[in-house]
Amino acid sequence: MPAKTLMIQGTTSDAGKSTLATGLCRLLARRGVRVAPFKPQNMALNSAVTVDGGEIGRSQAAQALACGVEPHTDMNPILLKPNSNTGSQVIVQGRVLSNMDAVSYHAYKPRAMQAVLESHQRLAEQYQFVVVEGAGSPAEINLREGDIANMGFAEAVDCPVVLVADIDRGGVFAHLVGTLALLSESEQARVVGLVINRFRGDVALLQSGIDWLERHTGKPVLGVLPYLQGLHIEAEDSLSQGAVRPALAAEQRLRVVAPALPRLSNHTDFDALRLHPQVEVTVVRAGETVPPADLIVLPGSKNVRHDLDWLRANGWEPAIRRHLRYGGKLIGICGGFQMLGTQLHDPLGLESAAGSSGGLGLLDMETTLTEQKRLERVEGRLTFADAAVSGYEIHMGVSSGPALDAPAVMMPGGADGAVSADGQVLGTYLHGLFDHPEACQALLAWAGVAEPVVVDYRAERERHIDRLADLLEQHLDLSRIAAQLPTGLF
Known part of the structure; x- marks a missing residue:
């Protein structure tokens, strides 16, 4: 029937x-x-x-x-x-x-x-x-x-x-x-x-x-x-702010700050951090001052060049450079990863008007948008911690350049992302970066948490x-x- x-x-x-x-x-x-x-x-x-x-x-x-x-x-x-x-x-x-x-x-x-x-x-x-x-x-x-x-x-x-x-x-x-x-x-x-x-x-x-x-x-x-x-419950589009479970005192938590990009995509990448008792996530909206942070995360975007312009108009570029001068860590995910390079090219006008934009120049690489979208579930290991990581890729960009010689993730099918020579900047195409408990623990330790506790985000979701x-x-x-x-x- x-x-x-x-x-x-x-x-x-x-x-x-x-x-x-x-x-x-x-x-x-x-x-x-x-x-x-x-x-x-x-x-x-x-x-x-x-x-x-x-x-x-x-x-x-x-x-x-x-x-x-x-x-x-x-x-x-x-x-x-x-x-x-x-x-x-x-x-x-x-x-x-x-x-x-x-x-x-x-x-x-x-x-x-x-x-x-x-x-x-x-x-x-x-x-x-x-x-x-x-x-x-x-x-x-x-x-x-x-x-x-x-x-x-x-x-x-x-x-x-x-x-x-x-x-x-x-x-x-x-x-x-x-x-x-x-x-x-x-x-x-x-x-x-x-x-x-x-x-x-x-x-x-x-x-x-x-x-x-x-x-x-x-x-x-x-x-x-x-x-x-x-x-x-993983949200369709609404962007929540802050933690959803009891946490430590503010001075004991890792301060994670992210921009509320106009075309922000897959903000569920932050969910594992919001559920972690040692983390405080702050989402900064248009016109707001970028607060002090231990870790800045640049999320995915459906219109990377447009959102990069928005970042600059809202004072993020000098804030990021100041953050790095004082020893802070920076992660770019998907579109945020593409922003970390030297150039962004959209010759076919796939996301906005055809053309190119200068990136933040924090990783020596360029990205060109192509018509073919990469859709794949992936598993691998973080290169700097030998910790298991899993997630999925959804992007139209192809990145190239010397920065990719020091990848962030190794997978059976190849490498992904990049880690800067000073170890402060990490970029990846991998959504769900923090979802695996091993990866989350390793990334929090990299970002400055002395003894990160293990939280199984998938078990919490269930x-x-x-x-x-x-x-x-x-x-x-x-x-x-x-x-x-x-x-x-x-």
């Missing part, structure tokens, strides 16, 4: 769609259900490399982990990676199609829907159940025509929808009632229940509002999910997903949800 499908939509961005979908995936998986995640269209700069060598949104990779399966390109057939305020790189079933502006992509949507339906059908034939995450809000009137991300998809596959809203922001009743009011009658009919997310306090004080909401909308409230302090599933088990009306699922799944 083909898989059943349930779609999670939200009244706003960051309402809790990813959280609810991830928790449901784990809840079903640990009951023995063969379940897969799905998101028709994702706009995000956090991405992951799949088992079939493609690229999908990071949240779907995390949901695949919650399901206990390998991430696959069918789980997120359309990925939009913004490279300007009006354009994105369009990735279809894991592969780059082209760059498009908003008008061009709108015209392309009918073909995109074909890819979406093909991918969903393949998942439906392989799994018992598919948990689908919507994007943004289904009530965005200007995007309703040709919609493939929310109700357009739900109508096409005829699946039920659960609508979630965030009470922590305020206005939760207006969000839910207003969203339903802006849907068509057929769309309203397929909403089988409502979920209120991130509630703080005694739920008894909310009961009169719940009773009114159910009478007014005719929809059951399937659950009120408490605010979970310190919950860590613990947080289980914590989320436990929460849903306790606070969702699973019997009402079960009515929408194949018999015996709950």
